[in-house]
Amino acid sequence: MSVQTATSPTTRRFDPLACKDDLDAFRAEVRAWLEAVVPADWHARMTGASEADYVAFQRWWFAEMGKVGLATPHWPRDWGGADIGIRHQVIIFEEIARAQAPNPDMFVISLYHLPATLFGNGSKAQRDRYLTGVKERGEVWCQGFSEPGSGSDLASLRTRAERKGDVYVINGQKVWSSYGAFADYCLLLARTDPTAPKKQAGISYFILNMKAPGVTVRPIRQATGQAEFCEIFLDNVEIPVADLIGEENAGWAIAQSTLSAERGLIIFELSERMARTLDADLAEAKRTDAAWLKDDEARRAFTRAYNDMVALRLMIRALMQEIETDPHMGSTTMPTYIKVHFSELLRRYTEFRLKLGGLAGQLRQPIVLGGGHQTGNVMHDFLLSYAWTISGGANEILKTMIAERALGLPR
Amino acid sequence: MSDGHSDGMDLEALRDGVRAVLTEQASHEKVAAFTNAEGVRDEPLWSQAAELGWLALSADEAHGGLGLGSSELAIVYEELGRALAPLPVLGTMLVVEALARGGDAAQQAAWTPRLAAGELAGAVSMLTPGDRTTRLTLSAGADGGVTLDGVAADLLDGAAADILLLLAREGEGLSWVLVEPALDGVVVEKVATVDRTRRLGEVRFDRLALPAGRVLMGDAGQIADALLAHAALALASDARGGANAVFEITLDYLKTREQFGKPIGSFQALKHRCADHKIALVASGALVAEAVARMASGDPAAGRYALAAKALATEVYARVAQDAVQLHGGIGYTWEHPCHLYLKRAKLNEQLFGGPAAYLDRVTDLLLAAA
Ligand SMILES: Cc1cc2nc3c(=O)[nH]c(=O)nc-3n(C[C@H](O)[C@H](O)[C@H](O)COP(=O)(O)OP(=O)(O)OC[C@H]3O[C@@H](n4cnc5c(N)ncnc54)[C@H](O)[C@@H]3O)c2cc1C
Secondary structure, X not given: OHHHHHOOOOOOOOOHHXXXXXXXXXXXXXHHHHHHHXXXXXHHHHEOOOHHHHHHHHHHHHHHHHHOOOXXXXXXXXXXXXXXXXXXXXXXXXXXXXXXXOOOHHHHHHHHHHHHHHHHXXXXXXXXXXXXXXXXXXXXEEEEOOEOOEOOXXXXXXXXXXXXXXXXXXXXXXXXXXXXXXXXXXXXXXXXXXOOOOHHHHEEEEEEEOOOOOEEEEEEOOOXXXXXXXXXXXXXXXXXXXXXXXXXOOHHHHHHHHHHHHHOOHHHHHHXXXXXXXXXXXXXXXXXXXXXXXXXXXXXXXXXXXXXXHHHHHHHHHHHHHHHHOOOOOOOOHHHHHHHHHHHHHHHHHHHHHHHHHHHHHOOOOOEOOOOOOOXXXXXXXXXXXXXXXXXXXXXXXXXXXXXXXXXXXX | OOOOOOOOOOHHHXXXXXXXXXXXXXXXXXXXXXXXXXXXXXXXXXXXXXXXXXXXXXXXXXXXXXXXXXXXXXXXXXXXXXXXXXXXXXXXXXXXXXXXXXXXXXXXXXXXHHHHXXXXXXXXXXXXXXXXXXXXXXXXXXXXXXXXXXXXXXXXXXXXXXEEEEEEEEOOEEEEEEEOOOOOOOOEEEEEOOOOOOEEEEEEEEEEEEOHHHXXXXXXXXXXXXXXXXXXXXXXXXXXXXXXXXXXXXXXXXXXXXXXXXXXXXXXXXXXXXXXXXHHHHHHHHHHHHHHHHHHOOOOOHHHHHHHHHHHHHHHHHHHHHHHHHHHHHHHHOOOOOHHHHHHHHHHHHHOOOOHHHHHHHHHHHHHHHO
């Protein structure tokens, strides 16, 4: 597509990781790289772009990040990452937000869920094969957890996996799999023991090749009009035994690591972008002397959101510190607090902007694909906030979890 | 709160120590007994706080203090809030801070050691964000002295104070004046608040003559800004402590009270409210801690963080305390149960030194100025 070819060829080679011992130099290098690589007009070019353009743009952006080691900087070194610490992460995300760089959202499962899943449970062969695939070939992953009958009650899932010699044979259906249409692989949960006394105990965790015979993917149109998530039909699909993650019937516990990645770390980048959005909105309002600056109710709603945004960033910093001390974060409840806080704040803030938008905000307008939660269309952004209050465990489920696990309230 | 230079203090040890004393000396029973008796300050507890050095924390070492900073003070405020302690610590610490910022050597030497030792309790004019109005006027008096006229209302802990620090208009400008209520012709009226762990005071002056040495020389506006930030962080910390305490009490109750054959905490409608409260406590607690850290490190944006923390933490406290009464049912509505003490203090915290709207408005102004 046109965006990457429009990028002016840069003569300078950037290497932020080479200056990681000096935080200021590191930041300067990240900033210089972003200035050179992020096309100034990408928002305009991606406004109303086709799906094919979007996918091409995502792949291009991921490859650019990979060239300077900033696609997977948070991965441990022997997994192909840069093993950098919290302060570097903060800088990267701050600078990405500052530069209004594209959101590599198509890779979110590849970058966060996959390593979190393989971290304590994957075999070395799996880590070598699949992490390298992400890093070097930009392989896209999706997550096949939900089923038509199993959403919040995930443990009730019915997709079957039966072992036959060297393979498992899978039959069933998955739903709401984000980026399923573009995915090369899927983190799949399936039932291996239907007779297990506890339904959680009969579930196994697999790597599914989306190109395998018997896999059918059908996109589902969302409230936003986009078709980001999909149904996946599995009809006698064979998965080699080597692609079972962890032990047979031990998938439930592993799925918890996947979900905790979803709830914590990926919100980090989003929170930096949100901080930038609020700052930019305020600067814009000041510049244009916006009417809402004279409306007490609106001003206070803004500043309440602003304070909550600052608190969100602080919670994320606290989580990063926890991860630094204990990369497995077995018992931390912070990711759940962060997910609920972030998603509810996002709902409130996007609704705030929607109200300011008046009738004009209700008009259909092309959106910026890959623009995260600021797509140039306030109604779209508002609709998109449901992705965060529902996916990764609906907030109601998470609140029950907080009440029982963190607060010790009885079941 | 002033910038600290305290690397040595073990904050958790300080917290444990303060909490241990307050658990004993400011138990719910003792606080309830105090509030029933209508006193202005809990004298035995005040002496003990003084003996333990809590009032000396932030005063300069040259004046009998420990020279510590915001981090230590915040812990004391948080624990006092947790215990609902009926002590005029905030007013006292504000006078100490004002002296450090705007007092000359003689003023500091005269007052700071006695404040730090708990010999004197203090109270200051109620400031609010973005508002510097005062109903006191200061003019030149006889023998090079000054004369004070007018009214100072809403003095937090004013009735319990031995020294008042009041903002007065002097010509076009503002000045801070130290006045002893013990002087002839000065009477501080006790103004009862619904929260009986604290009192307001009101004092009227009719051409009160004071020596010139009672006027602080430092920039009155800068002192006011510093005192407002200090008060905001203190109230935010008090709110943090109180909110966590009343939330813990509520959780315990939900785990033990049974209805319909099971603990009421097993009902999802209540669980979700508790989860909401918990998240709000974690979020607001993070903001308070950040504001304290920025104050301690002398960050230029610390004032804005302090105001933001006050707005958020006091609103969260009010919300949690309100729901605590509801979640306790009938028992939560009784005089005997501590829930209402927290609710009342939470609602007072929201209004002291300005209400939430005033804080949000000021923070918006500061954000706009920086944008
Ligand atoms: C944008 C988006 C992307 C997604 N991406 C993926 C993906 O990539 N992979 C994947 O596997 N899944 C994905 N999901 C699915 C998501 O995980 C589920 O939608 C979610 O777990 C909720 O399940 P459900 O939709 O079946 O709703 P239901 O479980 O039917 O819930 C409906 C409503 O009832 C409430 N509810 C249900 N049970 C309870 C209870 N016990 N107590 C209180 N309230 C309850 C829920 O909170 C919700 O409000 C995605 C969803 C969205 C919206």
